[in-house]
Amino acid sequence: QITLKESGPTLVKPTQTLTLTCTLSGFSLSTSGVGVGWIRQPPGKALEWLALIYWDNDKRYSPSLQSRLTITKDTSKNQVVLTMTNMDPVDTATYYCAHTFRSGGSVNYMDVWGKGTTVAVTS
Amino acid sequence: DIVMTQSPDSLAVSLGETATINCKSSQSILYSSNNENYLAWYQQKPGQPPQLLIYWASTRESGVPDRFSGSGSGTDFTLTISGLQAEDVAVYYCQQYYTTPYNFGQGTKLEIK
Numbered sequence: 001q002i003t004l005k006e007s008g009p010t011l012v013k014p015t016q017t018l019t020l021t022c023t024l025s026g027f028s029l030s031t032s033g034v035g036v037g038w039i040r041q042p043p044g045k046a047l048e049w050l051a052l053i054y055w056d057n058d059k060r061y062s063p064s065l066q067s068r069l070t071i072t073k074d075t076s077k078n079q080v081v082l083t084m085t086n087m088d089p090v091d092t093a094t095y096y097c098a099h100t101f102r103s104g105g106s107v108n109y110m111d112v113w114g115k116g117t118t119v120a121v122t123s
Numbered sequence: 124d125i126v127m128t129q130s131p132d133s134l135a136v137s138l139g140e141t142a143t144i145n146c147k148s149s150q151s152i153l154y155s156s157n158n159e160n161y162l163a164w165y166q167q168k169p170g171q172p173p174q175l176l177i178y179w180a181s182t183r184e185s186g187v188p189d190r191f192s193g194s195g196s197g198t199d200f201t202l203t204i205s206g207l208q209a210e211d212v213a214v215y216y217c218q219q220y221y222t223t224p225y226n227f228g229q230g231t232k233l234e235i236k
Binding site for chain 2: 037046047048049052060061062063064096106107108109110111112113114115116
């Protein structure tokens, strides 16, 4: 059974760097085709796609946030880490990670999501 | 970027009736080499993460009731919920995975009339 669990601080101050960890279970990022994405959702608002990393270290970022985002993987710990610099109150949101995969060269949908972790940005 | 626009923003439907949610992409998300539409639908209930309902525009995810169906191609897509049940109250999102950023629609809130 595939599960993902997000973890990180619940509170960060403006200008600080946010580091979120997604711990994977039931699958491995060393397996061909596997990917993990990050998505966020401000309170009462829509989902926003942030970034994605595949087993072969192929990385994709939202152009609007690319300068602030870094996604990495630690295969030995079966974790994916997302860092976001220069945090602002508008970055207050629930942050989700989700499983995806690439097959036959084609990207795919996100089929299993973590429960999310809520981050508030306030001084 | 591909912009995804859903309509309506909210709707109220009576139990047992049919709910229809539309999603329009700003450019075609039909990949000609495999004739697949790179479109997914998600359901999000209050306090829960999104749950995948439909992918490739019309393929139902395992375990999803068959009252949920997806249709459309190119730029225009529809999620249909037949025989609405109380547990279907949620916000529904479409998402394109044709090209990054894999944008979502703004969401459609479904309530019981």
